[in-house]
Amino acid sequence: MASEAIQRQIATKWQGSFTRLNRDQPGILGLLSFSEAWKVASDFLQPRDLTDPSSKKEYNVQQIKVAIDILSKSKMLPMLLENFLGIQYPCRGYASWQHTKCIPLSADLDSSSPVCLRRQKTPNILLGLVTNTRFPYDDNLTLSRKARAHHSLRIYPCLPDTRFLGPAPIILERIQRASTSPPPWAPPSLNPTQPMRYDLPLWTAFEHLGLLDRYESLISSVCYEHIETHILETCAEKWGTPMLNQLREWMTNKIVPWMVMPYARGARSAEEARSMLQGVGSRFDFHVCKTLADLRTKEIFDIIVDYPDSSGALQDLKECLARVDQRAPLVQTLRKANKKRLLHPGADTKDIITQYVSIIRCLRIVDPPGVLLFKVADPIRKYLRERPDTIRCIVASLVGDDESGDSLVDENEPIQPLQQLQVEDFTDPNWEPEPIDAGPDFRTNKPSDVISTLYCSRNAIPGSKHDSQDPLWGGRFTNMTDSKRTDQHVQSQKRVSLHPTIISKHFWPPLQSSKFHMPGQFKQIQDDYAKEFMAFKPDKRLRWLPHLGTIHLEIELQDRTVPADVPPLEAAFIELFSERDLWTVDELIARVGSVDRTSALRALMTWAEMGVLKEDGDNRYRLLEVAEDGSSSGSRPAPPKPAQIIEDVPAVLTVQHQQAEQMKIFWKFIEGMLTNLGTLSLDRIQTMLKFAPGYDRTIEQLGAFMEAARREGLVNVKDGMWKLNRQ
């Protein structure tokens, strides 16, 4: 009875199984095809040793698909999986893999073998793992979950968790290869429709192996590393243009699509993917900013040296600092770099000041409130205070007798409006509190005139011994910069040949005032300028100090033009001579106001030496509208000293002739040195001629002479080097 029941039960079961396997095919055809399919599938799933090339087999993907399909219809996939998992681990495939590969691997870990070797091996092993998990899970969730749990149980213990030995190198490789050809050891892709995404099979495999969750942090750290490498490669020492946008674009194009797989694999729509990526995306963006900020911080000193060619980098830095808190390291780095590279005895004071000014300009871009600047600039100011020649350098650059000096005062800087009271206006809707890292002694450098920051603070530069002198110097500097600005403004209203320096009376040593006043057109120019000044600064008036300054003139005479740089008194006199040709000294003095006789005579002498005036009997001077032969004036045995005459139009033979006579002597010298030394530059010739007795020509005159000699065919010039012309 019982056995019959059992028998029946077995029969039913057997019948059910048979039907399932035979799938309603006639006879045992279905059974046959099933066993064929089973064989194909299990053979396909049989683990292989990847390192053994002989075990490599070609599979017909189509055939396998058909086989899997049959198994699936027969509901035998779970069996297949069980079988697969069953044979994999205990039997030779995975077992040997585990024991032969993982043990040397851990041995590697202990030994001192180089990292790269370890890096090399792990990927291969892992890829073996990946390739061996070609189980066709398809959409069967239960199956894949089961398999994943199984895999994680088996694989975790034998996969190291460390950075170098884990799957990191493969991931990196995949990111980098996102659009290049597949590596030679790439696993055969099961999904041929997307051949360009080499990272896809990896992620699928990872997913099936249950590795994704475990290595999520590792994946992101690999990604960080990749971002860092990229930034270092593309941005280092490229300061011209802002790079941040470019980097973000790169992130969008390269990293984001890649991130979809590991971080948004469950997403069903683009919308969903975006929200899943948001967190990790902003983490990566933060990392981009941080890396860039770090890089720029490291380079900051050179960026400042390069300013203004490096403004792009500064923009980047500003944007990054808004996102990353890197301000303190930036200050530290810059201070350290300044100390090491700038504030040492080997650096020129001028260079320090130039760099200081650049630092100010740069940090204003990066941090407009000026907190960073305050922290960085302080040590430089203190250092500069100890330099004895600081003030000289600043003054020289302000007054402009230094070619590069103009860089200190930026002519393009807008003219500052009147200084407001220092009280903060809290009703201002744009009011902002001081930045959080501002120290208690921080005060905004309100006057944004760069130079004024040098001396504005009480303990600032003015390296002179007493602090009490500071305002004095400060006042003088302000005078200089203000003058330049005022002049700029006035010139923009009306072009005047007058460029005054307008000073504060109480900040300069008492200047002896002089009572003389400029006649004629000079008076006119002064008045015009004063009028513009009044319009510009309605509260102020100008008071000229006529005896100070210099004037560059051109005296146009009938036969010649004489350029001259003269003090004002000389200019005043010659202006009077344009009214009439003959003046007595007393008349002249009366016209310009109170001048003492000595200085008046000295002024007239200057013109006499230039051959413009001639003493004409007792205290009378006459204008030489036409040059006289022989320039010495009658009563005075003045040596011919035409040093300041440069003939613009060599119209008169006599002068030229006379000069040529003198030059003849020197020509002998020149000829001699050119014979001996071959070729010489004009400078050299001038230097050597200075040894010759009585030689008093300027280099311009010598140049004119050499030019004349060339026209006569005596010498040749090439690239500024003179040589004799030998026939």
Add this chain to the structure above:
Amino acid sequence: MKVHVKNWHAIAQWRWDTGASDADDDGEGDVCGICRVPYEGCCPSCKMPGDDCPLIWGECSHVFHMHCLLQWIGTAASKQQCPMDRRPWVTAERKVAKQGR
């Protein structure tokens, strides 16, 4: 003969247009009635003279450093009066308009 001025570097001093004493420039300059520092200097709380430390003109014709006067007006004792003549302080319209020549 003609004299062409190519470039003239001159020196000038500025001074406040206080309206009153411009007869002779040589007067050593008037002082602010509050701090006794010349107008062309600056009030005790400033370092730079000039636009940073301007003057203020009262209708009573008295002139002070603006900072000095504001400080004075800010004290209770001032009763908002000019410190020189005890008349209520009224800041004058800019004198320049009147003087414009």
